Amino acid sequence: xxxxxxxxxRAILSHARHRRPLNSSTEVRLTRLCTQRCRQCQVxxxxxxxxSMDLGMFRHIxxxxxxxxxxIGFISGGEATLVPDLPEILLEAKKxxxxxxxxxxxxxxxxxxxxTIGRFCLDHDINIQTSLDGFGETxxxxxxxxxxxxxxxxxxxxxxxxxxSSRALLYCNxxxxxxxxxxxxxxxxxxxxxxxxxxxxxxxHLTETTRDDDDLLVQPGDRLLRLTxxxxxxxxxxxxxxxxxxxxxxxxxxxxxxxxxxxxRFLSSRTTIMENGDLHLCWGGPIGNLFNSSMKExxxxxxxxxxxxxxxQCSGCWTTCYTQRYLLIHPRSLGEAINNARKIIRMQRRxx
Numbered sequence: 001x002x003x004x005x006x007x008x009x010r011a012i013l014s015h016a017r018h019r020r021p022l023n024s025s026t027e028v029r030l031t032r033l034c035t036q037r038c039r040q041c042q043v044x045x046x047x048x049x050x051x052s053m054d055l056g057m058f059r060h061i062x063x064x065x066x067x068x069x070x071x072i073g074f075i076s077g078g079e080a081t082l083v084p085d086l087p088e089i090l091l092e093a094k095k096x097x098x099x100x101x102x103x104x105x106x107x108x109x110x111x112x113x114x115x116t117i118g119r120f121c122l123d124h125d126i127n128i129q130t131s132l133d134g135f136g137e138t139x140x141x142x143x144x145x146x147x148x149x150x151x152x153x154x155x156x157x158x159x160x161x162x163x164x165s166s167r168a169l170l171y172c173n174x175x176x177x178x179x180x181x182x183x184x185x186x187x188x189x190x191x192x193x194x195x196x197x198x199x200x201x202x203x204x205h206l207t208e209t210t211r212d213d214d215d216l217l218v219q220p221g222d223r224l225l226r227l228t229x230x231x232x233x234x235x236x237x238x239x240x241x242x243x244x245x246x247x248x249x250x251x252x253x254x255x256x257x258x259x260x261x262x263x264x265r266f267l268s269s270r271t272t273i274m275e276n277g278d279l280h281l282c283w284g285g286p287i288g289n290l291f292n293s294s295m296k297e298x299x300x301x302x303x304x305x306x307x308x309x310x311x312x313q314c315s316g317c318w319t320t321c322y323t324q325r326y327l328l329i330h331p332r333s334l335g336e337a338i339n340n341a342r343k344i345i346r347m348q349r350r351x352x
Contacts, residue, residue: 008069015069020299021261021269024071025325026097027104028053028061028273030089031078035108037144040175040216043078043209048276052078055085055092061273061290062096068295073097074129076104078275081113087120094124102127102169107155108145118159122166128159132172132187132198134180142179153190160195169347171197171238173320176247177216181227192236199238200231201320202247206283207272220252240343242336243324256316260326262308268325271295281307282322283314 015022031052034044053061065073073093080086080103093101103121107114107130121128132152133142139149160170172191174184184200191198205212218224224247231237231244249255260268261281273279278286279298287307288298298304317323331337 011069015299016266018300019265020296021271022071022266023065023069023269023271023295023299024267025074025270026065026070026072026273027074027076027270028058028093029076029078029275030058030080030083030086031275033082034078034106035082035145036079036106036148039142039144039213040177040203040205040211041209042211046209046275048274051275052083053085053089053275055088057277057291058085058089058092061277062092064290064295065096068299070097071099073101074104075101079109080105081109081117086117090120090124090126094126100127102129104129106131106143107152107159108143108148111155111158114155115158115162118155119162122159122162122164122168125167127169127171129199130156130172131175132156132191133175133177134183135186138180138183142175142177153194156191156194156196163195169197170195171199173199173201175201175203176218176227177203178218179216181218181223184227185230188234188236197238198236199320200244202250202318204317204319206317206319208274208280208283208285218247218251220248224248224251235346238343238347239320240324240327240336241339242327242331243318243320246318246323246327250316250318254316256318257323257326257330259311259314259316260322262312264326264329265308267329268322270321270325282311282317284310 012022032043032046032048033051037044073096075090075093090103103126105128118128130152133139135149140146174187188198203216203218204210228244228248233241271279271281273290277289277291279288279290280286284307287303288301328340331340
């Protein structure tokens, strides 16, 4: 990531001087349309029109990101493979995000469409992230889709078989909830057998499209302690050890870190752009729209500063999108710093 930052050093210095974020990571949600009805998600209930970005709309967003500065990109939905212009959009994203571009897809679509998009990503070294939250009835319950795990695993195997010499990183995210803790070790082992890595998430309802469901909340106890012991320093997951070790203290006693948007606004902020151009941070509505204002204007606005003031009163979270980002930049000990460096080096070696 060093070289892209050096190339954009003038803009970066200006952002730092005016207390705007670096914007190291951006998620662009191309569509509200989805093939699943996940219990934790309500993206499909949005009513924006048009329902999806086309190539022209994405190019406008890409120009704004390039002008402001953007480094790591996630292209998601809804279900991104439903977007007709997806291959062309991914090429634009590859030019926009010089460090890494990742397609986030549920892999729950027609097999031929998944094959075509998977092959395209592999050919262009675009990472692919999917979700694998449970087997059998548990998976169907959590993802609101029939034969969820069978379908997704079939498509994961298909993509892995096409991989060849591609440097694309293939990984599935497993969101911990009260329903699936007992299946997590087997989910990780299955992903490894197929040739995919895994990441661990924790159910939350912070953001605009996540649903509040108390039945999904992970509870403290021996079951969680056994699982986090299994996950700690596990070579088959990509999470930082510091984040894994913080799951149980957060669930039990709400132990957390400073809010990344407040405590590390320059380095740790993460932006999300919705299908209609709305710009989001974490919880709360949009702070601006990129079809109406530039990113620089939005991140210099009173709405941005007011949102940070609201976040300063937040009770805290433990998410991979936000908390783990803070832990990466702000290790709490020399041991954490060494573990963080080892994790990043190992991931780069696996890609190579």
